[in-house]
Amino acid sequence: MAAEKAEMDVLKKECDGLRTQIEAARKAVNDGNMTSAAGSATEVGRVQLKLRKSLKGHLAKIYSMHWSSDSRSMISASQDGKLLVWDTHTGNKLVAVPLKSAWVMSVAFAPSGNLVASGGLDNMCTVSNIKAASPKTLRELDAHTGYLSCCRFLSDTEILTASGDTTCCLWDLETGKQKIIFTNHIGDCMSLALSMDENTFVSGACDSLAKLWDLREGTCKQTFSGHTSDINAIQFFPNGNAFVTGSDDCSCKMYDLRSDQEVITYQDGSLNAGVTSVSLSNSGRLVFAGYDDFNCHIWDSLKGEKVGVLSGHDNRVSCTGVPADGMGVCTGSWDSFLKLWN
Amino acid sequence: MSGSSSIVAMKKVVQQLRLEAGINRVKVSQAAADLQQFCLEHAQQDPLLCGMATSTNPFRPQKVCSFL
Numbered sequence: 001m002a003a004e005k006a007e008m009d010v011l012k013k014e015c016d017g018l019r020t021q022i023e024a025a026r027k028a029v030n031d032g033n034m035t036s037a038a039g040s041a042t043e044v045g046r047v048q049l050k051l052r053k054s055l056k057g058h059l060a061k062i063y064s065m066h067w068s069s070d071s072r073s074m075i076s077a078s079q080d081g082k083l084l085v086w087d088t089h090t091g092n093k094l095v096a097v098p099l100k101s102a103w104v105m106s107v108a109f110a111p112s113g114n115l116v117a118s119g120g121l122d123n124m125c126t127v128s129n130i131k132a133a134s135p136k137t138l139r140e141l142d143a144h145t146g147y148l149s150c151c152r153f154l155s156d157t158e159i160l161t162a163s164g165d166t167t168c169c170l171w172d173l174e175t176g177k178q179k180i181i182f183t184n185h186i187g188d189c190m191s192l193a194l195s196m197d198e199n200t201f202v203s204g205a206c207d208s209l210a211k212l213w214d215l216r217e218g219t220c221k222q223t224f225s226g227h228t229s230d231i232n233a234i235q236f237f238p239n240g241n242a243f244v245t246g247s248d249d250c251s252c253k254m255y256d257l258r259s260d261q262e263v264i265t266y267q268d269g270s271l272n273a274g275v276t277s278v279s280l281s282n283s284g285r286l287v288f289a290g291y292d293d294f295n296c297h298i299w300d301s302l303k304g305e306k307v308g309v310l311s312g313h314d315n316r317v318s319c320t321g322v323p324a325d326g327m328g329v330c331t332g333s334w335d336s337f338l339k340l341w342n
Numbered sequence: 343m344s345g346s347s348s349i350v351a352m353k354k355v356v357q358q359l360r361l362e363a364g365i366n367r368v369k370v371s372q373a374a375a376d377l378q379q380f381c382l383e384h385a386q387q388d389p390l391l392c393g394m395a396t397s398t399n400p401f402r403p404q405k406v407c408s409f410l
Contacts, residue, residue, distance in 0.1 A: 037374030
């Protein structure tokens with residue numbers, strides 16, 4: 001017993017030493033911040049986007065939406081127990097996918113447009129083929145011991161999931177089995193974002209940390225702290241070297257991978273609502289953040305200033321997304337509507 | 343080698359921290375400058391930043407038939 005305690009003490013001391021070392025290394029490169037670097041960039045001015053379409057069809061709270069890679073189709077998930085695929089150019093509904101479990105929290109479109117995935121309090125990720133005559137369930141990925149908070153396809157054969165059981169998982173869709181389980185978070189994983197080269201991904205969790213993972217090796221490469229509450233949303237900056245997070249602490253932050261730390265915080269004393277979702281415009285200059293205050297606020301990512309707001313929802317904005325062609329932004333809400341703005 | 347699960351767990355924490363401590367870090371001023379550079383270089387290809395003509399707006403309310 002005494003030998004074990006001694007060994008434990010040695011390990012604890014080493015942990016503390018390493019943590020101090022990491023903080024010192026971060027501080028050593030912290031020679032300035034984004035606002036000082038962005039001093040020379042021109043102001044964005046007031047960003048006034050107009051509401052172009054209100055998509056009506058869901059009968060209950062919308063929890064998630066995801067654009068298709070064709071920038072035209074979009075899928076939304078509601079706790080009315082349905083996934084709806086929309087043609088955003090016409091506003092028409094293309095496909096309705098009935099769900100076995102109405103408690104859906106996340107939905108995703110495969111890059112091919114053939115498959116969609118969804119899941120939530122059923123702890124499963126259900127993959128369906130929407131190109132069949134009527135939507136056909138392909139796989140029910142059942143291994144997580146907590147709710148499914150987020151899912152993203154790498155291709156028609158691989159999908160990444162984040163769960164309330166604190167793990168993320170890479171699945172093989174051909175076998176329906178887990179390939180790699182990513183463990184390191186000590187709180188529910190709430191959101192994930194895939195890097196452009198698909199070699200890494202970032203996750204945000206209720207332990208208020210964001211982590212960068214090696215997709216093939218299954219290891220956690222970096223851990224980013226700073227938020228003081230659950231991270232609900234995470235998205236990569238378009239150059240792949242940074243990512244933006246949204247949290248229950250009412251702020252969004254941009255973290256840079258190469259500096260291994262936070263470079264700017266987007267927060268405002270008058271904004272006392274949690275952030276539910278984040279997405280970025282194609283140049284990375286604008287951050288669209290959905291809040292519990294029923295609005296989607298727009299931030300200048302370089303200067304850290306609020307430059308606009310998308311108002312119109314009658315309840316919490318639960319999801320936002322910008323399509324690949326960058327031509328607009330979609331917001332989804334607990335008021336059961338999706339709105340398209342540009 | 344101790345079999346205690348808490349020792350094993352602690353060793354994993356140490357191993358993870360060693361991994362994270364070992365990376366090279368770029369100066370924040372450099373990282374920030376690169377992010378700014380990217381934004382400025384791509385500003386013209388960002389329709390939400392620059393705006394777009396009604397004729398090219400895919401979400402505009404459709405009132406006319408388009409010629410195929």
